[in-house]
Amino acid sequence: MDLKQCTTEELQGELARRVEAEKAPMPEVLFNPDYTNLTSLCKEYLRQVAKNQDTSDLQHYIFEAAIEAAYGRNVWKWINGKH
Secondary structure, eight states: OOGGGSOHHHHHHHHHHHHHHHHSOOOOOOSSOOOHHHHHHHHHHHHHHHTTOOOHHHHHHHHHHHHHHHHOTTHHHHHHHHO
């Protein structure tokens, strides 16, 4: 993004968004996490390991499923707001 092409309003809006993101509290672990998707992905991962198949994609999906199981799907809004 070329800052010279942004309007003052756009820059102020982005700055305000970043300030608000800094204020957002860190999400808390869910009281009753749902590990269904995580368990399913882990089983598939082990099946692929047993067959000597590539598991690189599944490793990424397992990470995402673990984060979502513990914190809920909305956790990505908080995470993306920090980057």
